[in-house]
Amino acid sequence: MEVLKKLKLLLWKNFILKRRKTLITLLEMLMPLLFCAIVLYLRLNSMPRKKSSTNYPAVDVSLLPVYFYNYPLKSKFQLAYIPSKSETLKAVTEVVEQTFAVDFEVLGFPSVPLFEDYIIKDPKSFYILVGIIFHHDFNSSNEPLPLVVKYDLRFSYVQRNFVSPPRHLFFQEEIEGWCTAFLYPPNLSQAPREFSYADGGNPGEETLKPVALL
Structure with a gap:
């Protein structure tokens, strides 16, 4: 019985404290609900979405480009x-x-x-x-x-069709070459790097036409 009395006394003190600080009590109740809602929102919006494949026109690798x-x-x-x-x-x-x-x-x-x-x-x-x-x-x-x-x-190490990237990019001193020292591209992306260019865009492997010489 002594234990129950102490438990009731402890609960009553906690109740008194929570009632005196109504705003903090409401925040303590609402914060878990808010975080749960944020997690659910992020989860629903991060579901994998199937995207159609990108089809590029054929590129003639037997000819040198206009460049x-x-x-x-x-x-x-x-x-x-x-x-x-x-x-x-x-x-x-x-x-x-x-x-x-x-x-x-x-x-x-x-x-x-x-x-x-x-x-x-x-x-x-x-x-x-x-x-x-x-x-x-x-x-x-x-x-x-x-x-x-x-x-x-x-x-050649020199990219003759090289276009200087914005200053804020990482590895600014290194990306002017072919980046052969890197295991992965300096600027990773889940999408194609130059999806609007049929020939691959920068860094211009197709534009310099090594394939045409084979």
């Missing part, structure tokens, strides 16, 4: 091949050059270090479109190209 024809040039675009010892590789690169209506200058380099040295030190390397590196040791200049050969395409 290459209108680019202000002080020199021709350059196609480089390595090693320059082989006349066969020179002929193959010239065939690639003749495939497009844009004039290219064909350059040969004896080795990859010399090609990289040209890229770093010579201002004309700005016009290098791609360097084609064939991994094969040629014994003579007239040795034919084997049926199976491994090759690499070395594209």
Whole structure:
């Protein structure tokens, strides 16, 4: 019985305190209801919604874009091949050059270090479109190209069609390149980055046409 008396006394004191502070009592009663309503609202509005797929028109990857024809040039675009010892590789690169209506200058380099040295030190390397590196040791200049050969395409770090983003974006100093050091894009989005552009928009992989050179 003593316990019940103490419990009644405690409840009566609490009741007196709550009655004296009516506003606080009402807030204590309404706040849980308010938070429940907010959670329900967010839950109902965050339900997955099925959206129709985005269909883009076909893009011809075998042609260079208009961008290459209108680019202000002080020199021709350059196609480089390595090693320059082989006349066969020179002929193959010239065939690639003749495939497009844009004039290219064909350059040969004896080795990859010399090609990289040209890229770093010579201002004309700005016009290098791609360097084609064939991994094969040629014994003579007239040795034919084997049926199976491994090759690499070395594209420029510079995005020639680059448009400077707003200043408030993150990674401002890094996104002017191809961002190859990032595992994920600097600015993540659940939607396509450039959904209004059929060719993918920035950063312009399709615009620089590496696929056309394959």
